[in-house]
Amino acid sequence: MTSGQHPAAGWVSSVRRPADFDAFWSATLAALDKVSPNATFEYLPDRSTEDVEVYDVRYSSYDGLRIAAWYCKPRGDGPFPGLLLVPGYVSEPMLPKVWAKRGYAALSVAPRGKLRSNAVFNPGYPGLLVHNVTDRDRYGYRGFYMDAVRAFDVLKDRTEVDAGHIGVHGSSQGGALTLLVSSLRPNEVTAAAAGAPYLCSMMDAASLTRSYPYEEVNDYLRNHPDHESVVRETLDYYDIHNFVKRIRAPIIVNIGLQDDVCPPETGFAVFKEIGSMQKDLFPYDGCGHDAGTGIGHAKVVQSFLAEQLKPSPVGA
């Protein structure tokens, strides 16, 4: 069976696009613009090597929260292609030293709620997916999404970064954030690689799987059955499915055909919606949420980003 014949390939999402979806996000981005980034880059000599400089980054984001990130770049003045790395749901972002060795100025962001950015906002895991889920204005992902967008802007503003060559990459929640940033910065993201994207067709996904994090929605609705319609209304504003028509950058997406965390149905559906003229889907049979990383997709991502962003590996 080819991927196109897979039953999940023909599945149709039930997500709805609110009439004021664009207005909601324009207002949110405008609110972000009112917050000065005040980005600081602290050099960390013990984490740095003879090839790579490492920095502890802090910047201000939506609602004024300070957000942490790691920044690793090859030694020298550049210009270097930039790469924004966006994290999964439960993982703590690690230092992207390996990407710097490949020639990128790489920023790995810890949006609000991650350990280094949770002094004010700390809904926990499980917790984030349903934090204030009955209020679209206060839903936890509003600021979280903006933290990822602001991270892209912070990276783009670095003098040593070639603003004409900046990519975004991540898997799972990182896959969702890759699609999000590529949608909200359509003219600035140069290339994107999204793995096993989460936060797509969210309400459908919660009925297609019983694994966390989507199980948070099932837990919540089991305890608040009368909230289903308002939860759906909120999530429609945040569903990545509703953003991706704006994407213009070349993009690759990989999914696992037996993924019980982010169901492949939702991956096929969001891929169809992506607006880019240059997009490729890599569905992997026999794979779950790993989505092919163990059978060669990591190399596919590296090759794709190298082709699009033209880094010069350190020492090459």
Add this chain to the structure above:
Amino acid sequence: MADVKFHQYWQSVLNDVEDLQSGRSVVTDLPMRTNELSNAFGVQLRSSEGVELFGYYCVPKGKGPFPGLLMTPGYGSVVPVPPLGRRRKFAVLSLCTRGQRLSDGQYRAAYPGLLTDGIEQATSYPFRGVVADCLRGFDFLASRSEIDSARIAVASGNNLGDLAVIAASLRPEAKAVLVNSPMMFRDTMSRLDRVEDYPMEEFKDFLRGHPNARSSVAGTLALFDPVQFAPKVQAQAAFSGSRSDLEHMQPVIGALGGAGHTIFEKSGKGHLDHECEESWLSQAVD
């Protein structure tokens, strides 16, 4: 001499945990995580050095006794609610060891950071306490009337297959142990030149900043090498990893003292590999 130091170090941990046996555990309902298959509880345990721990404890609906399962933590701040597949069969404890979220009231671990925090002093290295926490978790399961204490398994988390081997060695009454690669404490010092990514890179960062600490770091890490624990493992064991990971774990497998072992060489297809592991785990306690 090294054997003496190893024995003394771990005997002191066992003594610490033994002193806590009369300590109370508090079990409270977690209705938000209870579902049609199993009841969910939050467990509070006091561990060595007075550290307070939290764990998710899920018990299948229906009449026990059930096999028990201790999920030892992976390397990261978040500890998962036990997955549904395990909740169907096991009374399962997913334990947040010291420093992880929900067990971070007295000590908050950093990632990166935990691997090298206090590493120059073996007695204060946080992983000494993490192992004690795992033993407290195992003892909690063994004390529960709804669990068949002769059928308790241990399963490792991400990046820390070591902990499952160590727990199964210090609690040889464990019936089964599922060890997922990689291991971070297996022959660590001699591997550092060949690793280039986190979390193992943490060791290199530390040694770059503390070049005179190499000997003390090596001494601490040697105490945690699972190869030293393997002979006292009595459980059936399964090791799952890539070919290179299995080669790395081979000395541990070869030193096992238990009731036989199974090796799963991963195909790289996560769903298929996971099914093999979970099927083995389920059958190993029957």
